[in-house]
Amino acid sequence: MKRVYKYFFRGLVTVLPLALTVYLLFMFLAWTESVALWILRPIxxxxxxxxxxxxFGILIILGIGALMSKPHVREALAFIELPFTRLPVVKSIYSSLKSFSDYFSPGGKQDAQQVVILRMPGHEMEIVGLVTRRSFSDLPAGFLPGERVAVYLPMGYMIGGYTV
Structure with missing residues (x-):
């Protein structure tokens, strides 16, 4: 019975991303077709x-992209995003989708975490880490003397880690 569960979840993990992608694309196309009919039928x-x-959908996305290049529109969007970033369940869903889309945005790769190797003093061991913070200027004066960066060292299975 354990093997059946294992196969089921392995199949689910394989099929779910594909099915959701196809479903979302289909829903987007159906929505744009209905909106185009609704707007263009009178014309x-x-x-x-x-x-x-x-x-029509591609034109709308291009138009939104052009609007988002204006600073005052970005400020308005930040105001509109406030409820999405404050409600507990909505916040986790919205922030996950936002960080995913920000990663693929034109400026997203510049903010990507840098991978570093930390050599352990007195050992020949090296640990792979991610630079998570470059500036500590918002901390109280003298809190961290000198120039430092925060490096996250993940533990096994990526369930936790240490920031050094």
Whole structure:
């Protein structure tokens, strides 16, 4: 019975990302088609080309991207995001999706964590770590003397770690 559960969850982990991706793409395409029909039907009448919704959706995304390059629009979005970042369950979902999309944004790779190797004093052992903080200017004066960085050293199975 244990083997059946193992196979089931292995199959679920394999199929779930694929199925969710296809489902979300299908929902996006269906939504853009219905919005395009709703907006364009009064303008173009009964003439409608299938796939016009996809074109319309791409135009909307391009328009939002152009708007997001304006500083005052980014400030307005930060204000709109406040409820999403304060509610407990919504916060965890929204912050996960936001950090994932920020990673793939044009400026996201510059903020990616740098991988470093820490050599243990007195040993030939080396540990791989991630630089998590470069500036401590927001801490009280004299809290950390000299120039330092925070490095996260993960433990096995990535369930915890040490920041040195």
């Amino acid at each position: 173009i009448g009964s003439f409608y080309v299938p796939g016009l919704g996809l074109f």
